[in-house]
Amino acid sequence: MVGQQYIRLLDTEPWFEISILVGKKSAGKLYGEVTEWVGECDPPSYIKKMKVEEQVPLNSDVDLLFSCLPSDAAKEQEGLYARSYPLVSNASAYRMEKDVPVLVPEVNSNHLGLISAQKEGRGWKGFIVTKPNCTTAGLVMTLKPLDDLYKIKRVIVTTMQAVSGAGFPGVPSLQIIDNIVPYIKDEEEKLIKETKKILGRIKDGSIVDNELMLAASCNRVPVIDGHTESVYIEAEKEIDVEEAKSSMASFKGLPQELKLPMAPEKPIIVMEGSDRPQTRRDRNAGSVPGMSVVVGRVRKGLDRNSLQYTLLSHNTIRGAAGNAILTAELLCKLGYLER
Ligand SMILES: NC(=O)c1ccc[n+]([C@@H]2O[C@H](COP(=O)([O-])OP(=O)(O)OC[C@H]3O[C@@H](n4cnc5c(N)ncnc54)[C@H](OP(=O)(O)O)[C@@H]3O)[C@@H](O)[C@H]2O)c1
Incomplete structure (x- = not known):
């Protein structure tokens, strides 16, 4: 599934x-x-x-590997490849290693600073940068501007995840047509750990996790592409709904500043319609289809310090191949791929 998106996206991407x-x-x-x-x-x-x-081959002249291996194979093979090559991985195998960045380029490009310690510590000529689980990618994009403004304390998220998130051939049709499956193995744990790491800060050369608390319920729904998430946040400071919306709508990161080819003009698109975002209509919204996270139904929570919204993120593009290609463009632009 992810490999097919790489092929499709790299066919028109100008650098690779x-x-x-x-x-x-x-x-x-x-x-x-x-x-x-x-x-x-x-x-x-x-x-x-x-x-x-x-x-x-370990002596080829390729400049970069994209790995979309299943986790077990990734654990075994990615470390071997990273001895020789820079590698951007979709798999979870190395995500929680303390010297490995989990990157959403607009959110935590400063975590690329871990690469030199990783190479030195492991004696590798190459390195591994991972991208998060598809569900995490959309969530952290929206939490980042809100955390910067209001300091988030707690997040409660319920996801409705597409079948393409399970790889090919994926969920059997008899289990998913006319059905919702309220469990995805290891998904909630990944979402919690990765969010805290990505929103963490670098201190003395390693990442200190963000202290926010997160509770997640992950569901598989009969949709082909596009994960929807209902999010509830509680913050230390009072939240103004209009200010929260404009902080998300105006959010930009280093990829936009550097005008990288895969960078959408707007990483977060805030929609006003009371019935948006919708998976079929909105998963490809924005200047680079599938790369923007679409947010709607932004509204007050139970008290002045809380907020609710719905987000939609394309799981095999922003949640996988697209995010990894954007990461590779950033690595290239910042000189990490030079031999
Ligand atoms: N689907 C998503 O939305 C999504 C999002 C984020 C992250 N991910 C992660 O990305 C990775 C790939 O997911 P996917 O959905 O694309 O899975 P998939 O459809 O099952 O594809 C797995 C690919 O890995 C290859 N492969 C398996 N074992 C291998 C081995 N030992 N050596 C070399 N190649 C091997 C397979 O090739 P053959 O068929 O030739 O064996 C196939 O091309 C997983 O780690 C997944 O957790 C997926």
């Missing part, structure tokens, strides 16, 4: 070119023959003709 594809079951075969493509258009013809390799 795919030179090798790696798989396990498909190794040795042509990509076009083995892939069950789920996107709307066919894969580019040069990709269809590429042979899927078993691994990347």
Whole structure:
């Protein structure tokens, strides 16, 4: 699922070119023959003709690897690859290691400062930067401007997550059509730990977790792409609803400042309609489809220090391949990919 988004997005991304594809079951075969493509258009013809390799040779001249391995394989292989290459990973295997950044480029680009200690500490020529779980990516984007203004104390979030989040072939149709499954293995734990890390600060060369408390309920719903989340926050300071909305709508980060190709003009789009955001209508909103988090129904909570809203984030773009490509553009622009 994520690999297909990489191929689609990198086909028009101006800075990177795919030179090798790696798989396990498909190794040795042509990509076009083995892939069950789920996107709307066919894969580019040069990709269809590429042979899927078993691994990347450790002495090749590639500048960067994107990993979308399942977690077990990632644990085993990403560390080996990082001895030779910079690697941007979608998998959870290394996310919670203390010298590994979990990056949403608009939110915590300063965490890239961990890379030099990671290389030195592990004796690697390359390094690993991860991106968060697809559910975390949308949530932290919206929490960041609110935390900066009001210092968030508690977050309660209920998610409605698309089936593409479970990879290919994903959730069996008989379990998800006409149904909602109120459990996604390990998802709530990841959402809590990653949010605290991404919103944490760097102190003495390592990340100190943000102290906010978070309770999550994650549900799988019959939607193809796009995770929706209902969010309730309580802060230390009083929250003005209009000010909260404009802080999200005007939020920008280093990718926008550097005008990176995958950076959306508006990382957060705030919608006013009382029935928005809607998955089908809004998951591709904004200047770079799938890269903006769309927020709506921003309203007061139970007291002056609380706020409620709904967010929608494209899970395989902002939540996976798109966020990773934006991270790679940032690494490139900041000189981390120079040999
Ligand atoms: N789907 C999402 O929305 C999403 C969002 C964020 C993060 N993620 C994470 O991204 C990763 C990929 O997710 P996905 O949804 O794309 O899963 P997927 O559809 O199951 O794809 C997994 C890919 O990994 C390859 N693979 C499996 N074992 C391998 C091995 N030992 N060596 C080399 N290649 C191997 C498979 O190739 P073969 O078919 O050739 O074996 C396939 O291309 C996971 O860690 C997932 O948790 C997914």
